[in-house]
Amino acid sequence: MITRSYKTEAIKETPHNVDVRALYNDPSAQIMHITLKPGESLKPHKTPVDVVFYILEGTPVIHVGDESSEFEKDTLVESPASVVHYLSNKSEKNARILVIKAPRPDQATKLL
Numbered sequence: 001m002i003t004r005s006y007k008t009e010a011i012k013e014t015p016h017n018v019d020v021r022a023l024y025n026d027p028s029a030q031i032m033h034i035t036l037k038p039g040e041s042l043k044p045h046k047t048p049v050d051v052v053f054y055i056l057e058g059t060p061v062i063h064v065g066d067e068s069s070e071f072e073k074d075t076l077v078e079s080p081a082s083v084v085h086y087l088s089n090k091s092e093k094n095a096r097i098l099v100i101k102a103p104r105p106d107q108a109t110k111l112l
Contacts, residue, residue, distance in 0.1 A: 004024070006021045006033035009033070012032075015043060018037075018040050018041075019034065019035040019036075019037075020033070020034050021034075023098075025104065027103060027104055028103055029100060029101065029103060029104060030101040031099070032098070032101075033056075033098055034098075035096050036058075036094065036096075038090075038091060039089065039090075041088030042086040043111050043112070044063070044084050044085070045109050045111045046085075047079075047085075047105055047109050047110075048082060048106075048107045049103060049104070050078065050081050050101070051079040051081075051099060051100070051101050052076060052078055052079070053079070053087065053097050053100075054075070054077075054100070055072065055073050055074065056073065056096040056098060057073055057095060058093050058094055058095030058096060059073075059093075060087050060095035061088045061089070063084075063085060063086050064085045065085070070090070084112060
């Protein structure tokens with residue numbers, strides 16, 4: 001059995017400049033843990049694969065294409081491949097989100 005805790009994984013350096021930690025990285029899928037402090041957001045971008053967001057804590061706003069909504073804990077949100085998306089935290093508390101990409105992208109994410 002292999003286990004990982006986001007608390008012990010190193011923060012990845014990304015163009016978003018937020019707390020991103022890799023939890024799983026296999027050709028079949030990639031799982032990242034993101035913590036957004038109040039006022040933080042990811043930059044709008046496109047990924048070449050489908051993305052799923054699962055809210056662990058807080059109430060982040062998830063932007064997919066022309067839609068934006070605030071979501072509560074224990075909500076799953078899908079974003080299709082090649083559609084502009086990003087996350088933001090307009091609340092006064094941290095938001096934690098699992099980001100699942102399947103399969104793992106073999107091309108770079110395109111920042112906009």
